[in-house]
Amino acid sequence: MSETMARIVLAARPDGAPTLDDFRLETVPLAAPGKGEVLVRVRYLSLDPYMRGRMDDAKSYAAPVPLGGLMEGGAVGEVVTSNSPHFAPGDIAFGPFGWASHGIAPASHCRKVDPDQAEITTSLGVLGMPGFTGWHGLNEFGRPQSGETLVVAAATGPVGSMVGQLAKSMGLRVIGIAGGTEKCVAARELFGFDACIDHSAHGSADDLRAALKEVCPEGIDIYFENVGGKVLEAVLPLMNPHGRIPICGMIAWYNAGGLGESAQDMGLTAPKLWRNILVKFLSVNGFIISNHWNRFPEFLNQVAPLVADGSIAVKEDITDGLENAPQAFIDLLEGGNFGKAIVKVA
Amino acid sequence: MSETMARIVLAARPDGAPTLDDFRLETVPLAAPGKGEVLVRVRYLSLDPYMRGRMDDAKSYAAPVPLGGLMEGGAVGEVVTSNSPHFAPGDIAFGPFGWASHGIAPASHCRKVDPDQAEITTSLGVLGMPGFTGWHGLNEFGRPQSGETLVVAAATGPVGSMVGQLAKSMGLRVIGIAGGTEKCVAARELFGFDACIDHSAHGSADDLRAALKEVCPEGIDIYFENVGGKVLEAVLPLMNPHGRIPICGMIAWYNAGGLGESAQDMGLTAPKLWRNILVKFLSVNGFIISNHWNRFPEFLNQVAPLVADGSIAVKEDITDGLENAPQAFIDLLEGGNFGKAIVKVA
CATH class of the missing domain: 3.90.180.10 (Medium-chain alcohol dehydrogenases, catalytic domain)
Structure with missing residues (x-):
C-alpha cells in the first residue's frame, strides 16, 4: 500500500x-x-x-x-x-x-x-447516478405516454441519452438538443433520437424555438430539464397543456454567479415563466436523485440488462x-x- | 318578459x-x-x-x-x-x-x-368556482399534511379564505397575506388564520419575507399561489424542501401588460425561480378549475354542509x-x- x-x-x-x-x-x-x-x-x-x-x-x-x-x-x-x-x-x-x-x-x-x-x-x-437520474425523473415526474413528444438537452450526456432512449422505447417521439454536428449525429444514430437540434447553430432562443417547432409539429409534452437558459426559453412556449417538466439541473446557469445578472437580459422573466406554468397547467418538479436511492435496485434490475444487450447505448x-x-x-x-x-x- | x-x-x-x-x-x-x-x-x-x-x-x-x-x-x-x-x-x-x-x-x-x-x-x-378552486388546488396539488405550514395571499378573498379554512381544519398552521389592517383582522377572526401579514405595511419583498419568517418559524410547506409578484418573491426562499406550489392565478401580474417590463426590475429572475424549484425539490402545478368540473359534486357535497353550519365562513x-x-x-x-x-x- x-x-x-x-x-x-x-x-x-x-x-x-x-x-x-x-x-x-x-x-x-x-x-x-x-x-x-x-x-x-x-x-x-x-x-x-x-x-x-x-x-x-x-x-x-x-x-x-x-x-x-x-x-x-x-x-x-x-x-x-x-x-x-x-x-x-x-x-x-x-x-x-x-x-x-x-x-x-x-x-x-x-x-x-x-x-x-x-x-x-x-x-x-449509465448504470450510476446520471442514468438513474434520467430513469427516475422520466418515470416519476415525466409520466410518459406513448405518442407524446419529449425534448431533452445535453442529449448525448449520460442523463439526456438515458431519458431519450427510455422514452423512445416507450413509444414517444424524442427530440434531442446538443452542441455541434457530431453530437447531433450521435444522438440520432447511436441513441436513436428522432431528431436532434444543434443549439450552437441557433444563436437566439427564438431561432432555436423555430427549429424545435419544425421537429415537434404536435408541441412538447415533456421537457426533461437539465440545462435551463436559452433552451428553456425556447421550449416553454411550445409546451402543450398538461405538460410535465422534471428539473434535475440547469447547467447553463451554474456559472452565472448569483444566477441573476447574466440572465437578467434574457427574454424569459419570472412572470413569463410562472404564467406559462399556469395557463398550460404544467407540472414542474425539482428533484435531486440522492433523495430516491431506495429505487436504485429497481433501476439497476431494469436497465443493466438493457445495457448488457446493447439496447441502451x-x-x-x-x-x-x-x-x-x-x-x-x-x-x-x-x-x-x-x-x-x-x-x-x- | x-x-x-x-x-x-x-x-x-x-x-x-x-x-x-x-x-x-x-x-x-x-x-x-x-x-x-x-x-x-x-x-x-x-x-x-x-x-x-x-x-x-x-x-x-x-x-x-x-x-x-x-x-x-x-x-x-x-x-x-x-x-x-x-x-x-x-x-x-x-x-x-x-x-x-x-x-x-x-x-x-x-x-x-x-x-x-x-x-x-x-x-x-364559496360554493362556486372560487371555492372549488381552493378546495381542488389544495387537495390535489397542495397535498396538505397535519403539522405543515401553508401560506396563501388574498386571504379574505373567496379562494384564499377557502384554502385557509380547509387547511386549518386539517391541522395545518395557516398564514394569510392581505392588504390592510381590516382584512388581516378578518383573516384571523372571521376565517381563523393563525396569522395574517399586511403586505401594504411591507413595501419590499425582503420586508414582507422578514415578517413571514416570524410567523413561519418552521418554513413554508405549501404556498397556494394566486397573486405572484412581491408575495412570490417573499415566499420562495422560505419554502421547505419538498414544498408544493399550486398556481391558480397571479393577479399581481395581470395588469403588467406583456408580463415583463414592470417585473423586470424585481429581484426574482427566471433563473432564481427555477433554481428554487430544483434545490428544494418543489412541486409546482398550474391548474385551471374548468378542467376539473367532474369533481364539483364531490366538492359541493363536502363543503355545502360546512357553509350551512357556519364552520366555513x-x-x-x-x-x-x-x-x-x-x-x-x-x-x-x-x-x-x-x-x-x-x-x-x-
Whole structure:
C-alpha cells in the first residue's frame, strides 16, 4: 500500500466559470480506514455538473466544499483494505471518494459493482447516478405516454441519452438538443433520437424555438430539464397543456454567479415563466436523485440488462490522469465533453 | 318578459390596468332561447380576476373576449323560459351569462342552484368556482399534511379564505397575506388564520419575507399561489424542501401588460425561480378549475354542509347595479374588494 495519496482540493471559489487556479493538486499521507470503513484505490472518478454548485458558498441541498477541501464526487475502484464484512479486498466498490487517488468511506456509503455485468466505468454513468437520474425523473415526474413528444438537452450526456432512449422505447417521439454536428449525429444514430437540434447553430432562443417547432409539429409534452437558459426559453412556449417538466439541473446557469445578472437580459422573466406554468397547467418538479436511492435496485434490475444487450447505448468521454480532472471539469461545464465525463485515475 | 336587455361589452383592450373607458354599457334586443337553451334573468354576477386575462388579445387557455363582445363570466338568476326538461321557469340557475341583465345558454352549461341550501350568491363564491378552486388546488396539488405550514395571499378573498379554512381544519398552521389592517383582522377572526401579514405595511419583498419568517418559524410547506409578484418573491426562499406550489392565478401580474417590463426590475429572475424549484425539490402545478368540473359534486357535497353550519365562513362584497360592474372590477384588480366580488343586477 502506498503511504501517500494524491487529491485535488478547492483552492478558490470561482467567480463565474471555474479556472485551473480554483483547483490544487496535493499529496497527503494516506490514512487507515476506521471501523466499518473501506479503503479503496480509485480507478475512475466521475465529473458531473452538480459539482459546480458545491464550489459556491451558497445554500443548497448540500453543503459547499470548504476551501482547501477535497473536491467531492463519486468514484469507483478496488478495495484495498476492508473493515466491513460487506467488502473484501479486491472487490470493486463505488463510493463518495472524490477527486483523489484513494478514498476511505463507511462501507454503508459504498455499493459493490459487478465487473462481469458491465464495464466498471458504467457505475459512474449509465448504470450510476446520471442514468438513474434520467430513469427516475422520466418515470416519476415525466409520466410518459406513448405518442407524446419529449425534448431533452445535453442529449448525448449520460442523463439526456438515458431519458431519450427510455422514452423512445416507450413509444414517444424524442427530440434531442446538443452542441455541434457530431453530437447531433450521435444522438440520432447511436441513441436513436428522432431528431436532434444543434443549439450552437441557433444563436437566439427564438431561432432555436423555430427549429424545435419544425421537429415537434404536435408541441412538447415533456421537457426533461437539465440545462435551463436559452433552451428553456425556447421550449416553454411550445409546451402543450398538461405538460410535465422534471428539473434535475440547469447547467447553463451554474456559472452565472448569483444566477441573476447574466440572465437578467434574457427574454424569459419570472412572470413569463410562472404564467406559462399556469395557463398550460404544467407540472414542474425539482428533484435531486440522492433523495430516491431506495429505487436504485429497481433501476439497476431494469436497465443493466438493457445495457448488457446493447439496447441502451453507452458513450463515455474518459480523460487520463487525476491531474487533468480540473480541465476536464471546466470543459464539461462548457459542453466540451462528448458522453459521460470520467477521469481515469489509476 | 322585457324586450331588451342591458349588457356590458369590451370597448377597448386595456394597456395595463383597465379604465372605465375600456367598458361600454349597451341595451340590445332580447333574443329567444333556442333548442335546449334557457333564458335567465340575472340576479347576481361574479367578478373574478381571471376576467382581466380575457380582455387581452393573448393566447391563453381561453379565447379573448372580442372587441365589442359581452364581458364573460358566471352569473346566477331565475329561469324565465326553458327549452330544456332540466329547468323550469322559476328555477335558480348558475351559468355563463356574463355581465348582463339576462342570459341565454344551453341548459347543459348551467347548473341548478338550491336556494334553500345557502344564499344564491354563494354559488358565485364559496360554493362556486372560487371555492372549488381552493378546495381542488389544495387537495390535489397542495397535498396538505397535519403539522405543515401553508401560506396563501388574498386571504379574505373567496379562494384564499377557502384554502385557509380547509387547511386549518386539517391541522395545518395557516398564514394569510392581505392588504390592510381590516382584512388581516378578518383573516384571523372571521376565517381563523393563525396569522395574517399586511403586505401594504411591507413595501419590499425582503420586508414582507422578514415578517413571514416570524410567523413561519418552521418554513413554508405549501404556498397556494394566486397573486405572484412581491408575495412570490417573499415566499420562495422560505419554502421547505419538498414544498408544493399550486398556481391558480397571479393577479399581481395581470395588469403588467406583456408580463415583463414592470417585473423586470424585481429581484426574482427566471433563473432564481427555477433554481428554487430544483434545490428544494418543489412541486409546482398550474391548474385551471374548468378542467376539473367532474369533481364539483364531490366538492359541493363536502363543503355545502360546512357553509350551512357556519364552520366555513362567508364574506361577500356586493356592488349594486350592473352599470357599476366596471368600477367594481377595476377595484378588484387593485385589491379594493373585501370578500368575494359580486354585482347585484336585479
